[in-house]
Amino acid sequence: MSGFPAGFLWGAATSAYQVEGSPLADGAGPSNWHVFAHTPGRTHEGQTGDEACDHYRRWRGDVDLMRTLGLGAYRFSISWSRVLPAGTGQVNGPGLDFYDRLVDALLEAGIEPCPTLYHWDLPHALDGRSGWLNPDSAQWFADYAQAVWRRLGDRVGRWATLNEPWVIVDAGYLHGTHAPGRASTHDAPRAAHNLLRAHGTAVRAYRALPAAQRAQGTGTIGIVVNIEPKDAATGREADLAAARRADASMNRYYLDALRLGRYPQELAEIFGADWPGYAADDPAAEFALIGEPIDFLGVNYYTRSVNRHDPEAKPVCASPVPQPGAEYTDLGWEVHPDSLRRVLCWIRERYGEIPLYITENGAAFPDPEPVPGAGPGGRARLADPRRVAYFRSHLAAVREALAQGVDVRGYFAWSLLDNYEWACGYAKRFGLVAVDFATQERTVKDSGWFYRDVIAGGGEIPES
Numbered sequence: 001m002s003g004f005p006a007g008f009l010w011g012a013a014t015s016a017y018q019v020e021g022s023p024l025a026d027g028a029g030p031s032n033w034h035v036f037a038h039t040p041g042r043t044h045e046g047q048t049g050d051e052a053c054d055h056y057r058r059w060r061g062d063v064d065l066m067r068t069l070g071l072g073a074y075r076f077s078i079s080w081s082r083v084l085p086a087g088t089g090q091v092n093g094p095g096l097d098f099y100d101r102l103v104d105a106l107l108e109a110g111i112e113p114c115p116t117l118y119h120w121d122l123p124h125a126l127d128g129r130s131g132w133l134n135p136d137s138a139q140w141f142a143d144y145a146q147a148v149w150r151r152l153g154d155r156v157g158r159w160a161t162l163n164e165p166w167v168i169v170d171a172g173y174l175h176g177t178h179a180p181g182r183a184s185t186h187d188a189p190r191a192a193h194n195l196l197r198a199h200g201t202a203v204r205a206y207r208a209l210p211a212a213q214r215a216q217g218t219g220t221i222g223i224v225v226n227i228e229p230k231d232a233a234t235g236r237e238a239d240l241a242a243a244r245r246a247d248a249s250m251n252r253y254y255l256d257a258l259r260l261g262r263y264p265q266e267l268a269e270i271f272g273a274d275w276p277g278y279a280a281d282d283p284a285a286e287f288a289l290i291g292e293p294i295d296f297l298g299v300n301y302y303t304r305s306v307n308r309h310d311p312e313a314k315p316v317c318a319s320p321v322p323q324p325g326a327e328y329t330d331l332g333w334e335v336h337p338d339s340l341r342r343v344l345c346w347i348r349e350r351y352g353e354i355p356l357y358i359t360e361n362g363a364a365f366p367d368p369e370p371v372p373g374a375g376p377g378g379r380a381r382l383a384d385p386r387r388v389a390y391f392r393s394h395l396a397a398v399r400e401a402l403a404q405g406v407d408v409r410g411y412f413a414w415s416l417l418d419n420y421e422w423a424c425g426y427a428k429r430f431g432l433v434a435v436d437f438a439t440q441e442r443t444v445k446d447s448g449w450f451y452r453d454v455i456a457g458g459g460e461i462p463e464s
């Protein structure tokens with residue numbers, strides 16, 4: 001017995017701007033990430049997603065790679081500005097054609113397509129209309145989703161609305177390190193609220209679709225959040241409070257709103273005079289919209305953090321404290337597998353029963369060059385033992401959560417491919433498959449073969 005139930009979904013994930021390249025091809029409009037990455041000083045060495053993994057043109061080969069790994073599912077995202085170049089209005093058929101072909105190829109390969117509608121790349125034209133600060137953004141998003149469902153809804157039965165609202169808000173609106181590059185305690189909570197309203201508006205629109213557009217009536221919809229346990233560095237009240245604030249701002253902010261119909265009280269302290277209470281005429285109706293029932297919750301997990309009170313780290317006033325003896329990834333994230341188990345158990349305890357999918361989990365480590373001919377079947381070999389160990393320990397943590405009764409239905413490794421890691425550019429490598437960005441050559445890493453063996457064995461984790 002592997003500890004993973006029959007029917008458990010084994011997948012890998014990517015997102016549009018990180019892998020596709022050709023951002024303006026076939027009538028697409030620019031996204032805010034396109035504009036942000038092309039703004040001097042915003043990203044590592046000025047790198048952009050102009051080429052990325054060239055997945056927009058190499059998708060056939062990439063589907064073959066997924067088949068080689070034995071994936072049961074592929075989580076990707078749809079680029080809004082390919083579908084609606086100006087964000088609203090005219091639908092761009094050729095942009096949808098790309099996803100249409102991809103979906104058909106996946107289905108033919110026996111791989112379930114699991115699209116996310118929004119993984120951070122807002123049409124630039126909508127930023128010109130205040131982006132997520134505009135209350136109309138909720139309807140823009142639902143209209144875009146409907147355009148996608150009209151084309152793909154009959155064949156795709158598992159939709160996610162947003163990827164990681166916390167990152168969108170924290171990096172994009174509070175600290176300005178991601179598109180659209182705003183840094184404002186006034187803007188951040190307003191963007192968060194509109195993102196949650198957008199999610200709810202799209203869920204409602206999905207429920208109202210004709211059955212034929214909901215994968216023969218059985219289609220499901222959920223949202224993806226990133227959750228990171230926030231421990232306190234000491235037992236001192238100031239550090240405990242800092243950890244609580246960090247947890248409120250990242251974890252409970254979104255899940256409390258989605259599942260409990262309220263925002264955590266710490267947010268008023270964090271945002272001070274900028275906290276809107278929240279700006280709504282009818283709070284009950286707003287939270288009914290945000291809390292519109294969903295079919296599953298996607299959870300992205302990478303790390304935990306241990307926090308101390310830090311008055312300089314505004315507005316949350318919590319800073320992570322390095323842990324002696326702990327292992328850290330190339331992004332400085334602590335490797336802490338038991339926190340994945342904790343997250344899964346905490347969600348059930350605090351928010352009740354809901355099917356969970358781990359929609360991202362993985363690690364960036366520096367990789368060596370592939371060795372020609374040294375891999376399976378005469379392929380090149382790339383040895384990445386630390387990433388293998390990361391997957392091994394985190395899969396064991398998922399198995400633990402399952403044994404404790406948590407309803408986990410699937411796991412998606414981040415990422416299928418080395419890709420454009422946002423403001424960090426191409427330097428940070430998360431792939432099961434290495435990409436040589438000069439030649440676009442792909443090499444399955446040892447971690448990719450390891451994952452293939454896990455999948456082939458129904459979740460049995462091979463001995464090292």
Ligand code: FCB
Pocket residue numbers: 015018163164167226300360414421422430
């Ligand atoms: C997550 C993002 C994903 C990727 C990983 C490393 O926050 O959803 O796009 O950047 O982190």
